[in-house]
Amino acid sequence: MSDWQQVPLSEVVTRVTTKNVDGTNENVLTVSAEHGLIAQESFFTKKVASKDTSGYYVVAPGQFVYNKSTSKSAAYGTVARNLSDEPGIVSPLYFVFEAKDGVALPEFLELSLNSTQFFSSLAGMLREGARSHGLLNVRLGEFYSATVTLPPESVQQQIVEIISAVDNQVSALNAESEALDGVYRGFLHSLGERYGEVKISEVVSQAFAGGTPSRSKTEFYGGDIPWLKSGEVENDCIATAAEFITEAGLKGSSAKMVPPGATVVAMYGQGDTKGRAGFVEAPVSTNQAVLALIPDENLVLPRFLLHAVRSKTDDLRHRAVGSSQPNLSKSLVLTQTIPMPDSLADQEQALAAIDSVRADQASTREEAGRLREVRSVLLSGLLDRTIDIEPAKLGV
Template sequence: MSLVHRVEDLFKDKKYPERWQITTLNTVATIQNGYAFKSRLFNSTEGFPLLRIRDILESKIETYYSGDFSEEYIVNADDLIIGMDGDFNHALWKNKPTLLNQRVCRIKPNENFILKKFIFYGIGEFLKIINENTSSTTVKHLSSKSINEIPFPLPPLPEQERIVAKLDSLFAQHETMKKALGRIPQLLKDFRQQVLTQAITGKLTNVPDMQMRLMSDFFDVKTGATPKKGEKKFYENANIYWIKSGEVKNSYIYKTEELITELAVKTTNAKIFPKDTILIAMYGEGKTRGQIGWMKIEAATNQAIAALVNENLELITRKYIYLYCLSQYNEIRAKAEGGNQPNLNLSKIKNWEITIPKLIIEQEKITNRVENLFAKADIIEERYKTLKEKIDSLPQAILHKAFKGELVPQLPSDGDAKDLLEEILKLKKEIKKK
């Protein structure tokens, strides 16, 4: 890695209030590098907890060290730590004591002059700018020299205290807002599911007469194939859409990741299904099994997908069956059989009992009502996303205001940070003499 500019040059245009001073971080704090503990003594259960870069943001403990260590490398709660590789994350440690491993450093300020939390709130912007100006072909590295040379602002101590108190209060309110807002996606998901459940039971529109039928009563249930991989004649210069089960994601399908050739359709079990075919993923990784797709294109599929093909829609509408299948995600998944990875099959889909209104007009009434309610939910979701973006951007705006000296009043009684800096330098000089 290499920092493409001198640290002081990166921040030369920063402006601060008149009574503030600028000093290098190592003037007001000590930067302690982590120790290179022997990796062969790392384990997941025994010994003393070990702090690694990946643990910083969540204050989690995943690694233990079973060897001897010096107590000077023990990190305690609320210690300020910085990851020196990757994104240069920083945090106040919120877990039990742990060991300061290499490529993590600790900032130890003299709080008679500068508050640890004041550094914590302010240093993120400096680290971000250093990161952006650090070149690397792999992982970026931060040096303790660069941290030492950060030209950090120094307000009078009483003003630091007011800034920290105000930031604590604002960020607590921000966290409350985030938690409240964070409930909205689940509420919308639950609402949509309730709408679907009410729809397919006939309660949403008070359908007078529901009936149980098999899926095969209305659709030819078919599947496709995967043309042999590695056979260029099946994939090169192809022009036929080919859908894999992982692309069936409870939504409309307008395009595919891969194409196959006409020869693949002619010489394998792959077949082209018409536009508006409803698809059900029969197997696949994770949550794929049981998901629904609505083809908005003419396309072939692989063998892991059941295609509901029906050119005669006198007794059922595609919209109704699509919504019905969406509502039954967990139920259809439960029909799967097998060992480590249970799968559905064409027989299970064909013999799937579905609940439908006898009259097409009642099905249309249901789907229209569902679409109307979903549209309202979509509007709320868009408003949520807009509000979330604004709330997510608040911390940076608050910190920017705080470190321009605009968040709390500046009082003449606070004095001038010039005197504070002189006191710091005097103390350092006396310590050096000793």
């Protein structure tokens, strides 16, 4: 192809419909917006595929998969390529296809198919009501009719190199963040080795859980009071929430306000949610699954309490009770022992080192987030030619 073109996806790829008819391939894959095409057990930490996978599509190395599931970072789903040397299988809900020989570089095609341009074209193809419950009801004809941007092959290669350079920087920052997280976990472990332990109840002045305003009363929701749920607990600086309630909702329920300086603990929730701890920076209300711990500041520094509780996350989870879904309770949390230095001065010294690591980690994550935003704008600009390819290449 001699120049830039916009062509239907059907001219660039061929649909793949090979089924796992004999059921011998057990390498079940899933598509993640963050991680691409990966083993399902790595993503979900358990096998969620059907027992009978004979109807699953086989994905050979180099072939593409489109996942219609939407998320905050993937409003129209995600396209990923099998980068391994082994074939895998995917749910028949996914679309599987492969690039036609000599039409586009596979690396470029993956970028183009995850671009604003492609998904805008796809959105224009969708009929009314195609979006429902986090899954786009995309028909085959709609997907393969969406248009893809195809510059000359030399330009495709340049775009791949530019975006790869940004991706490499993001990967390096992610690796640094993971290393810092390891340092932090090491600090938490050392607390238990260096200091004696006390029950949480001995160093808090109050402990209480919240509640849920009646969902049948619309006047209870949509206000300006953040209402924290257990899945939002693991954060060093909690100042808001995904959902808000009104003053009437607060007064008309068991929901309670938690002051800044409190440590909150998730008492139950899916997966590893229970036992997580976070730190409240601004007033929030909570539901019944979140226990607020108000520190006695004569005995414990507020942020030291957070880290001391986190050092016992595994212990808390092991203490959870219940047959179908083990949960924690207020009494179980309060009787949990945590490491505690004898003096506030010793706590302050340990806290300075821990918070320094956490600050570095937060800064690294923020930089990676900014680079991901730059990547999105850069790719869009390169594909719609509002960014000249040569200056962009020189700038990376």
